Amino acid sequence: MKVTKSDLHRLIKNKIMLAGLSEEHADQTADVLAFADARGVHSHGAVRVEYYAERILKGGTNADPDFRYEQTGPCSAILDADNGSGHVAATYGMDKAIEIAKENGVAVVGVKRMGHSGALSYFTKRAALEGMVALSVCQSDPMVVPFGGAVVYYGTNPIAFSAPGGEGEHITFDMATTVQAWGKILDARSRNQPIPEDWAVDSEGHPTSDPHAVQALLPIAGPKGYGLMMMVDVLSGILLGLPFGKNVSSMYDDLSKGRELGQLHIVINPTFFTTSSYFERAIKETMAELNSMQPAPGFDKVYYPGQPSDEIEKESEISGIEIVDEIYDYLISDAIYTNSYDHKNPFNG
Ligand code: NAI
Numbered sequence: 001m002k003v004t005k006s007d008l009h010r011l012i013k014n015k016i017m018l019a020g021l022s023e024e025h026a027d028q029t030a031d032v033l034a035f036a037d038a039r040g041v042h043s044h045g046a047v048r049v050e051y052y053a054e055r056i057l058k059g060g061t062n063a064d065p066d067f068r069y070e071q072t073g074p075c076s077a078i079l080d081a082d083n084g085s086g087h088v089a090a091t092y093g094m095d096k097a098i099e100i101a102k103e104n105g106v107a108v109v110g111v112k113r114m115g116h117s118g119a120l121s122y123f124t125k126r127a128a129l130e131g132m133v134a135l136s137v138c139q140s141d142p143m144v145v146p147f148g149g150a151v152v153y154y155g156t157n158p159i160a161f162s163a164p165g166g167e168g169e170h171i172t173f174d175m176a177t178t179v180q181a182w183g184k185i186l187d188a189r190s191r192n193q194p195i196p197e198d199w200a201v202d203s204e205g206h207p208t209s210d211p212h213a214v215q216a217l218l219p220i221a222g223p224k225g226y227g228l229m230m231m232v233d234v235l236s237g238i239l240l241g242l243p244f245g246k247n248v249s250s251m252y253d254d255l256s257k258g259r260e261l262g263q264l265h266i267v268i269n270p271t272f273f274t275t276s277s278y279f280e281r282a283i284k285e286t287m288a289e290l291n292s293m294q295p296a297p298g299f300d301k302v303y304y305p306g307q308p309s310d311e312i313e314k315e316s317e318i319s320g321i322e323i324v325d326e327i328y329d330y331l332i333s334d335a336i337y338t339n340s341y342d343h344k345n346p347f348n349g
Contacts, residue, residue: 001328002320009034011331012049019053019336020063025088032087036119037321040312041174043183044119046327047190051251052085052116054337058255061085061115067092075100077109078240083258086117090136090263094123097267098130105272111263112240116140116251120160120263121174121309127267128162128170131276136160137232138263139242141250144178145216147226150205152216153246156181157232164270166280171287173306177228178217185211190324236262 003011013030017023029052037045055061065084069092071077077096081089093111100107117123120136127134140155158181160174176182180199188195188211195211202208203215219225237244240262249259270279290304323331330338 001323001325003323003328004320005034005038005316008037008046008321008323012046015049015053015331015336016056019056021056021085022063025085028091029085029087032091032118032122035122037323038313038316039119039121039309041119041309043181043187046323046331047183047186048118050330050337055115055255057336060255060257060259062258069096071100075104075106075108077107079109079111081111081114083113083115083260086115086259086261089114090117090123091126093263094126094134094136094265097134097265098127098132101132101267101269102130105269107265107267109265110236110240111265112242113258114261114263115259116261117263119174120158121162121172123265124160124162124174125170125172128164128172129168131164131270133163133268133270134161135266136263137236139233139237139248139261142246142248143182143217144219144229145201147219147223154229154233155248156217157229159228159232163283164280165283165287169284171283171304171306172310174309177220177225177232179220180217182217185214190327236264239264
């Protein structure tokens with residue numbers, strides 16, 4: 001089923017409001033989710049709405065949170081999001097970080113006690129469109145075996161980065177520190193499609209291509225991805241006084257309890273280091289130089305990091321977004337959630 005981004009936004013917003021969020025919070029939540037589908041990140045778009053709706057209805061997402069924002073220094077701030085929608089909390093935190101960086105050059109804003117915030121590039125792109133460089137990292141439920149380990153410890157702990165190229169252009173790169181995000185397994189499950197064997201392992205630790213058999217994910221590039229996961233956990237968990245490592249809450253455990261997650265935004269104003277005209281011109285040149293390089297055998301083109309997602313986003317504006325039929329049917333139905341989806345326990349077959 002193909003839908004326009006604005007129709008998808010409206011359907012998601014309505015469902016989230018039906019589940020109990022205010023119009024303002026539902027609107028912001030839908031904005032992040034429709035953005036993800038528009039960029040081809042289906043793992044973090046409409047596929048998650050039923051889960052979010054159930055958690056809102058059961059009270060695990062606070063529908064009326066008391067956001068407590070405190071600027072703790074000239075360049076630092078903390079938002080305690082009272083377990084409200086992670087999408088709303090992370091947007092609030094990023095907007096504050098942009099404000100501080102415009103004024104003081106650099107901003108480090110921690111968002112703590114928040115829900116799941118989806119595709120992190122939503123937040124960093126927001127900063128790049130304001131002329132800022134941004135990095136965002138967050139905790140995620142433990143589902144990854146450490147390098148050399150047999151049991152789960154870290155989450156898929158993603159990292160997103162954006163830099164402005166002027167006139168609405170930007171480089172935006174956004175990845176989980178696992179070979180693939182857990183949501184990609186969910187998406188493969190919803191489409192009943194096999195996954196590549198290097199993404200995940202089954203209950204015995206063997207590589208598997210069956211998304212329904214996945215028991216743990218693998219870090220990217222062995223010990224290097226494992227090290228990046230540790231850095232994300234320190235910056236968005238320990239630094240904010242939150243649970244860390246294997247004690248980070250699970251998305252599917254108790255839907256009536258807040259997730260208590262953390263996210264850290266770092267925003268840099270390039271004009272405090274060089275001129276914005278040099279910075280933006282150089283970013284544009286980087287993008288062009290990479291695109292004009294000779295591709296290796298088997299490749300048609302060298303993309304700048306994140307470019308495939310930018311291209312999907314542009315194409316979505318023109319020809320709409322492909323949504324799995326069952327997800328569309330759920331979105332247009334009156335149900336807040338059904339018991340038919342298998343997303344409650346990531347390792348539950
Ligand atoms: P991915 O593997 O689909 O893409 C990673 C990055 O590589 C993207 O920026 C993409 O545009 C870029 N890319 C892909 N092919 C390329 C090529 N040929 N040349 C240059 N660049 C290329 O992303 P992944 O790791 O599956 O993550 C998906 C999303 O999941 C992200 O938005 C991430 O923030 C989100 N996520 C959120 C979590 C949370 O707890 N909030 C947890 C984990 C992931």
